[in-house]
Amino acid sequence: MKKLKKLEVLWITLIAITLFNTSLGESFDSTVLVSTIIALTTMFKGMMIIDHFMELKEGNKVLRIMMRGYFFIFPMLIIITLMM
Amino acid sequence: MTNLQTNKSLGIFPPSWSEKRAGRIPGNVPIWVGILSELTEFGIFFVAYFVAKINYPEIFAEGPKQLNTFIGISNTLVLLTSSYFMAKAMSYIRRDEFKKCEQFLWLTFFAACSYLCLKTWEFTWNDAQNIHTNTSQFFTVYYYMTFNHFLHVGWAACAILWVIFRLRKGAYNSKEHSGLEALAVYWHMIDLMWILIFPLLYVLR
Numbered sequence: 001m002k003k004l005k006k007l008e009v010l011w012i013t014l015i016a017i018t019l020f021n022t023s024l025g026e027s028f029d030s031t032v033l034v035s036t037i038i039a040l041t042t043m044f045k046g047m048m049i050i051d052h053f054m055e056l057k058e059g060n061k062v063l064r065i066m067m068r069g070y071f072f073i074f075p076m077l078i079i080i081t082l083m084m
Numbered sequence: 085m086t087n088l089q090t091n092k093s094l095g096i097f098p099p100s101w102s103e104k105r106a107g108r109i110p111g112n113v114p115i116w117v118g119i120l121s122e123l124t125e126f127g128i129f130f131v132a133y134f135v136a137k138i139n140y141p142e143i144f145a146e147g148p149k150q151l152n153t154f155i156g157i158s159n160t161l162v163l164l165t166s167s168y169f170m171a172k173a174m175s176y177i178r179r180d181e182f183k184k185c186e187q188f189l190w191l192t193f194f195a196a197c198s199y200l201c202l203k204t205w206e207f208t209w210n211d212a213q214n215i216h217t218n219t220s221q222f223f224t225v226y227y228y229m230t231f232n233h234f235l236h237v238g239w240a241a242c243a244i245l246w247v248i249f250r251l252r253k254g255a256y257n258s259k260e261h262s263g264l265e266a267l268a269v270y271w272h273m274i275d276l277m278w279i280l281i282f283p284l285l286y287v288l289r
Contacts, residue, residue: 008176009167015161018282022157025148025287038283045279053171053272060107062100063116069133070123074280077134084138 010052015040032082039078046071090216104201110267119273122236129229140221145289150215157287159199160278163237166195167275170268170287180258182251189248192271196241201236210225229281236274243267 021038028034049067051057056064103109109116136145173188186241217227247267250256256264 002253006166011164014164017165018157018160021283022153023178025283025289026153029289035288038287042228042279042283046276049167049211049272049276049279053167053275054269055110058107060101060103060109061107066120070127071280072278074130077130078283081134081138 009037010048014045014048017045032079035082036079039075043071043075043076046075093186111269112262115266115270119270122273124279126229127233129225129232130280130284133229136221136225143215143222147220147226148286149289151153151286152206152209152228154288155202155209156282159202159206160282162199162202162255163196163211163275163278166192166199167272169195169273174261174265174268177251177256177261177264178190185256185264186248186251189244189251191246193248195240196237196244199237199239202236203230204235206230224230226285229285233274233281236277240271240274243270 021041024034024037050064050067050071054067056067097113100106169188169192173185173192176182176185177190214221216222245266247264250263
């Protein structure tokens with residue numbers, strides 16, 4: 001039961017972050033602050049899916065590092081390209 | 085290493101990556117070879133996006149404003165929900181609740197079909213706005229990424245049907261469900277790629 005409840009909370013959180021990000025992007029120009037918030041929340045969403053939906057939190061460490069690394073590098077590129 | 089062990093790990097990864105030393109591999113090794121290959125492919129698309137954005141900042145600032153954000157966000161919500169359905173299906177197979185597992189697999193399949201319909205509507209809407217692959221550098225990257233992702237959702241949806249067929253044949257239970265789990269991790273990978281694509285193409289200006 002606990003596991004099922006956890007999935008529901010995670011799903012609602014991911015939906016809420018998506019709606020927040022979209023309203024942020026629609027309401028403001030992509031300043032460094034806005035883009036950083038969007039990049040960090042995108043990173044967070046990815047990490048949640050990797051850890052809880054893909055179940056890598058208690059799974060293979062190498063796969064978890066690779067997946068989390070991927071979701072660190074590309075959102076970070078959002079911030080880096082803004083500064084270039 | 086015995087023949088059996090070699091076959092299970094495909095013998096292509098270093099021993100430090102093995103389940104014994106690094107932890108359980110969700111699904112199976114072959115699906116992770118596929119997933120890492122797909123991530124590399126999408127990674128090349130993302131690098132192309134950032135290189136193009138650095139070179140054409142104004143075009144990439146204007147591009148997202150011409151897209152239908154409503155369809156974009158609907159796609160995101162549908163895919164996130166489909167991942168939730170898939171995770172529920174996994175929870176139920178672990179309890180040997182086959183009917184509920186099948187119900188959630190069907191829900192995942194319908195979510196996948198909804199995504200494909202929404203994307204088709206979006207491509208048609210774009211066409212009506214005179215937006216094509218060669219409209220600008222932004223739209224070239226947009227079509228490369230989104231059409232490629234569309235194809236992945238399409239064949240993964242077919243795989244869901246195959247897994248439902250196997251489930252009905254009694255191939256999965258609480259002890260052995262690696263095939264179903266392999267599909268689940270692949271499906272989550274598709275969701276992950278959209279989670280990156282969505283802000284890049286629809287949100288950031």
